[in-house]
Amino acid sequence: MGLFDFLKPKKETASIARDRLRIIVAQERNTRGAPDYLPLLRRELLEVIKKYVNVDADAVNVKLVKEGEHDVLDISVALHEDP
Amino acid sequence: MAEIIVVTSGKGGVGKTTTSASIACGLARRGKKVAVIDFDVGLRNLDLIMGCERRVVYDFVNVTQGEATLKQALIKDKRFDTLFILAASQTRDKDALSKEGVEKVLRDLHNDGFDYIVCDSPAGIEKGAYLAMYFADTAVVVVNPEVSSVRDSDRILGLLDSKTRKAENGETLKPHLLLTRYSPSRVAGGEMLSIQDVEEVLGLKTLGVVPESGDVLNASNKGEPVILDLESSAGQAYDDAVGRLLGEDRPLRFTTVDKKGFFSKLFGG
Numbered sequence: 001m002g003l004f005d006f007l008k009p010k011k012e013t014a015s016i017a018r019d020r021l022r023i024i025v026a027q028e029r030n031t032r033g034a035p036d037y038l039p040l041l042r043r044e045l046l047e048v049i050k051k052y053v054n055v056d057a058d059a060v061n062v063k064l065v066k067e068g069e070h071d072v073l074d075i076s077v078a079l080h081e082d083p
Numbered sequence: 084m085a086e087i088i089v090v091t092s093g094k095g096g097v098g099k100t101t102t103s104a105s106i107a108c109g110l111a112r113r114g115k116k117v118a119v120i121d122f123d124v125g126l127r128n129l130d131l132i133m134g135c136e137r138r139v140v141y142d143f144v145n146v147t148q149g150e151a152t153l154k155q156a157l158i159k160d161k162r163f164d165t166l167f168i169l170a171a172s173q174t175r176d177k178d179a180l181s182k183e184g185v186e187k188v189l190r191d192l193h194n195d196g197f198d199y200i201v202c203d204s205p206a207g208i209e210k211g212a213y214l215a216m217y218f219a220d221t222a223v224v225v226v227n228p229e230v231s232s233v234r235d236s237d238r239i240l241g242l243l244d245s246k247t248r249k250a251e252n253g254e255t256l257k258p259h260l261l262l263t264r265y266s267p268s269r270v271a272g273g274e275m276l277s278i279q280d281v282e283e284v285l286g287l288k289t290l291g292v293v294p295e296s297g298d299v300l301n302a303s304n305k306g307e308p309v310i311l312d313l314e315s316s317a318g319q320a321y322d323d324a325v326g327r328l329l330g331e332d333r334p335l336r337f338t339t340v341d342k343k344g345f346f347s348k349l350f351g352g
Contacts, residue, residue, distance in 0.1 A: 012273030017230050018280045025237045025284055032241045 030063075038062050049077060056080075085193040087200045088328075089219035091243075093235030095206030097227045098263040101299060102321070103203035104132045105310035106223065109325030111166035112310075115198040118157065120188075121171035122215040123205035124179055130170045133160065134306025144172035147184025153191050162311070167197075177210060185214050208242060217247055221328070222258040223290065228265055228276040233284055236260070240285065259290035261324060266295045267340045278338060291324025293317050294337040 031038070042062040049055055055077065063074045090103040100121075107119035120143060121129035130136040135158045141151035146169070153169075160166035169188075172179055192200050204215035216222065222243050226236040240258055249256040262281060269275035278292055298315035302308060310325070312318040316337045323333040 014270070014273050014276050014280065017276050018284065021230055021233050021276075021280075021284045024234060028234075028237065029241070033245060 034064050038064065045075065045077075053079060085189070085197045085200050086221060087189060087202065087219045088221045088223060089202045089204055089216045090223045090225060091204035091212060091216055091239055092206065092225040092232070093208060093212075093239040094227075094232045097225050097232050098293070098299075099206070099225050100129050100132050100203055101303065101309065102223065102225050102261060102263065102293075103129060103201050104308040105318075105321040106325055106328070107133075107166060107168075107199075107201045108160075108163065108308045109310050109322055110199050110201075110329075111160065111163035113325075113329070114165065116165040116196060117163075117199045117201065118167045118169060118192050118197050119201040119203065120169040121203050122180070122211050123171045123203065124177060124211055125171070125173065125175055126205065127171040127173050129203050130158075130168065131306060132303050132308065133168050135160070135168055135170075136306070139170045142170045142172040143188070144174055144179040146188055147180060153188060153195075180211065180214050182214060182217065186218060189218050208238060212239075213242075213246060216243060219243075219247060219256060220249070222256055223261050223328075224258050225261050225263055226281060226285075227263060228270070228278075228281055230276075233276065233281055237285055240287070258287065259328070260285060260287045261291050261293065262289050263293040264295045265292050265338065267338055271340045278335075290327055291320055292335055292338050293320040293324070 042060050045062065046055070046057070046060045049060065059078045061076045061078075065072050065074050088106065090099050090106065092099050103119055107117050111117045119129065119133070121127055122143070123129075124144065127139075127142070130139050138158050141156035143156070145151040146153050146156045157167040157169055160168065189200060202215040202219065205211040224236050224239055224243075226232050243256055243258050244250060247256055260281070262278060265278070266275055270277045278289055282288055294316050296315060296317040298312055298317050299309050302312055309315060309318045310321040313322070320337055323336065326333045
């Protein structure tokens with residue numbers, strides 16, 4: 001720390017790092033342990049749905065969830081409010 | 084039963100080998116019988132950090148493939164009678180280690196009366212890293228306060244949760260975080276993730292915090308694990324971490340900025 005350091009703008013980047021990590025780690029934990037085919041399945045479903053309705057690129061959500069004894073493939077598609 | 088400790092991280096260059104060497108020495112200094120194994124096939128380095136690189140005759144792969152006995156391959160440390168090193172092979176064949184081979188070596192070490200087996204994992208999430216963690220009872224995840232290291236640690240935590248023998252048997256393996264290269268002054272300046280930031284993102288408490296220190300490079304230059312340098316803050320921090328691993332209650336040290344005098348504030352230093 002030198003005499004004129006107070007003239008330089010402060011670079012407080014740790015909070016940016018923390019916020020970015022919170023988001024990416026949460027996202028990656030959600031997909032952890034999921035089968036490898038999920039991203040491709042999601043992409044192909046999106047292609048098919050787009051033929052019929054106008055949806056956003058992130059409209060299709062595919063998850064594998066455990067319900068008791070069974071694995072359930074949970075697919076949800078978000079549509080626009082006014083089609 | 085010998086306790087198997089894996090030292091892992093995902094990302095390379097964060098201090099796994101430094102940590103493995105220091106934990107092994109710290110345990111041996113407490114009188115425990117310790118073997119430390121380099122799992123980084125093709126990139127042997129633990130021998131250098133431990134200072135026994137010129138005494139490697141046989142390696143881990145030689146033992147698993149029956150070309151040497153475990154006794155022939157274990158290198159006895161010159162400082163501690165109860166500390167032994169098993170070097171990695173320099174072969175380029177990454178598949179030279181097998182799960183059965185590793186399991187047999189670990190079982191033989193256990194039968195030889197070892198208290199602790201420290202497995203120094205290679206970087207990455209491939210076979211070597213998988214084998215290093217598979218049989219572990221305890222995991223030490225080495226993390227730097229930096230985005231890519233924290234993210235990779237989370238991947239490793241996920242693997243520890245699912246890809247180990249304990250996980251397959253429905254038991255839980257409690258991982259410990261070890262934060263290394265920590266700079267309290269950069270944290271105070273808002274430039275570096277704090278202990279709390281890392282703990283919060285990963286959802287785990289730290290086992291220890293090792294400050295960034297030139298002593299670590301000096302130690303590896305000499306082949307003397309930094310824990311043996313008791314003058315050094317990094318060495319003392321490693322000793323605290325080993326103590327906590329054994330259940331001792333040690334407060335965190337070296338994690339806040341030293342108060343500086345007026346002149347050093349004014350002129351830098």
